[in-house]
Amino acid sequence: MxxxxxxxxxxxxxxxxxxxxxxxxxxxxxxxxxxxxxxANYYVGTTEQTKNKVLVFPKNKAFSDANVHWSFSPGGGAWANLSDVKFRATEAQGWIGLMVASGGKAGIVNIGSEKHTELNDLAWSATPGGNPHAIERVPGNGSVIVASSEGKLTVYAPSSVANLGSLAKVQTVDYAGAHGVLWDPTYELLWVVGKNRVSHYAVTGSKRNTRLKYGRHFSLGSGNLGHDLQPDYTNRQKMLLTATKGVYELLTDGGSFRTRRISTERSVKSYVKHSSGEVVSVKGDGTQPREWANKTVRFSASPDRTRSGAQFYKARIWTTAFQ
CATH class of the missing domain: 1.20.5 (Single alpha-helices involved in coiled-coils or other helix-helix interfaces)
Incomplete structure (x- = not known):
């Protein structure tokens, strides 16, 4: 050799x-x-459309009535089919819950000592209409934006940031298929996902002079209705969105915004990553009466949680953090 x-x-x-x-x-x-x-033991907020309640459960326990940590029950009518919930922190009220329903309503409730809240606990409500699918509040500014899937963003602004009840409609922006909305505190931008695209807006002005100013959009491709937009709590430079053709990352590092598909799974209605790295998601099961919902909330590293008769549409991490 x-x-x-x-x-x-x-x-x-x-x-x-x-x-x-x-x-x-x-x-x-x-x-x-x-x-x-x-x-990791954390709480998960859900919109459950059979009983039409926001239900918060500890992840490591059965999703049963006995284990409900917090709830909001608005009844039906214009509040039918709760479609989004977010948890946010305010200086004046502490934690608040923001909710919208496909029946046409939007509202805010204080999350305080009361465990089970109802319509009479609302600090503010409005009727944006157009099948509301998502809601967000801009910190500091106090404005609230509702995304309606029939094609619009409705902006509500306060006369006093500390007074939730002073919110009033100040602007309507056309946005085809608007389904998801999320504030990005790193770049101080409002992100919106809808028909074939994800976009960002600047929030300008203050109080009743608040307005959305369009920035830029990023294509998801034709025939690809964007659905949900949520944080990746392991990475401040990443958001997660679902659409007709799969699940995507919205990467923002360095201000060079771009999207990348990470899964081709369809009918994923919500998708969020906890700070532990675990993914929590809901996939529409394709069956009636609500083919977009499922009785099971999925966990990537823990047992899935199924609630008999339930129709979960969205799942959220019980935190007021934006990212």
Whole structure:
């Protein structure tokens, strides 16, 4: 054998040995991450459309009536089919819950000592109409934006930021298929997802002079209705959105905004990543009476949670953090 051959042989063997060590190490790391996600104990907020309630449960317990941590029950009518809930913090009221319903309504309720809230607990409500699907509040400014899937954003602004009841409609913006809306505090932009695109807006002015100013849109491709827009709590430079053709990351690092598809799974109605790395999602099961809903909330590293007779549409992490 030549000396060159022997050297190549030793190099190859060293490489194989290193790979043999690295592979188990990577597997162990993956197992540790999955275990951390599985053992993380946090709360999950849901919009459940059979009983039409916002229901918050501890992740590590059955989604039963006995384990409800907090709820909002608006009844039916214009409040039928609750379609979004977000939890936000205010200086004056502390935690608040923002909700919209496909029946046409939007509202805000204080989250305080009362465990089970109802319509009479609302601090503010309005009727944006057009099948409301998402709601967001801009911190500091105090304005509230509702995305309606029939094609509009409705902006409500306060005369006093500390007074939730002073919110009034100040602007309507056309936006085809508006389904999701999320505030990005890093770049101070309001992101919206709808028909074939995701866009950002600046929030200008204050109080009743608040207005949305269009910035830029990013294509999701034709025939691709954007659906939900949520944080990735493991990465401040990333948001997660669902659409007809799959699940996407919206990457914002360095201000160079772009999207990347991470899954081709369809009918995913909500998708969010907890700070532990665990993904919480709801997939429409395609059955009547609400094919967009499911009795099961899915967890990527823990047992799924099924509630008999339920029709969950959205699942949220019980936190006031934007990212």
């Amino acid at each position: 030549t000396e060159d051959y022997l050297m190549e042989r030793r190099t190859l063997l060293r490489g194989l040995a290193a790979a043999a060590v690295a592979a188990p190490a990577a597997a162990v790391l993956g197992q540790q991450q999955a275990q951390a996600a599985a053992t």
